[in-house]
Amino acid sequence: MKESKIAAVERILDNYLEMNNHRKTPERYAILKAIYNINGHFTLEELNERLASEQKFPVSRATLYNTLNLFLSLRLVTRHRFQGSTKYEACYDKKSHCHQICTICGKVTEVRSPDIIMAVENMHLKRFRKDGFALYVYGICSNCQSQMTKVKKLDKQDKQKSKTK
Amino acid sequence: MKESKIAAVERILDNYLEMNNHRKTPERYAILKAIYNINGHFTLEELNERLASEQKFPVSRATLYNTLNLFLSLRLVTRHRFQGSTKYEACYDKKSHCHQICTICGKVTEVRSPDIIMAVENMHLKRFRKDGFALYVYGICSNCQSQMTKVKKLDKQDKQKSKTK
DNA sequence: TTTACTGCAAATATTTTGCAATATC
């Protein structure tokens, strides 16, 4: 299964490079393979390390940026910019990305939502070819909610203290 | 109308600062006011210039970052990270943001979509308090689509030439 | 042989941080 997915994206890359007289460098294929062997989000740094240690195929930062941009334009990867860190993600056969993001702790959770996918598909955008989407739902996770309740209680105590004082 | 909106967000800020024993510095109010006088997206740089030239109230970059983060956590502004540039936006009374983004030229267009808003509202996220969302629909705008058609035609011509040669 | 691509290093851009001075409470 995974093998055939990699084969499929390699074919897309092949095709693009041939059509545009660009070169089939080993770097490009190594990077593509590395990306499609990662599950979920990854940073450029993580990708770099994987290439160096696991794949024994270190590449320069400049090449990584170049190649990621190429893949971005071919829609073989997507980029998310979460608070502070930029994350990439393989996205062939995965055109929709729904995330819930806690605005307190920054935790990002991926969620599936057929309803949203349908709603976006039915969205009417004039003269615009939709290729995919990302949804970020912001809010507060249960963890931080209970944190906040605690803090509020402490605040109340503080106020009472300062009143009595 | 606009006046009352600014008054409303100022009250939120007031309240927060008082509750948490933080200080009501003129910077914070000047920045908040500047933000709510901007229509649509703005960069930190643009905000900086506005404060210096229009409001005659220049502040340091560090303070801008600090204050924007404060407003972010108070949900008085949102932050979008579009390709390359980070944009902010006033978001009191505007909890949903739908954008269509051309992956070729990078053009961002804001779109309204009651259906999406409803779909997100109905989304069931376990133990997560939804506060707002941003949707980014990626694709290709009509402009770039016609660009591409032209390029394809040229490519075809090139191929024919090299064949005959 | 041609030239697209890589890697390096330097340049830019962006954001964070430490700290002394300042202003709010």
Place this chain on the structure above:
DNA sequence: GATATTGCAAAATATTTGCAGTAAA
């Protein structure tokens, strides 16, 4: 007066760019 906040400058990050050497076609 205590200390949260500002502004500055430096530091840390992140990304882009120019160019010489390398390698794919």
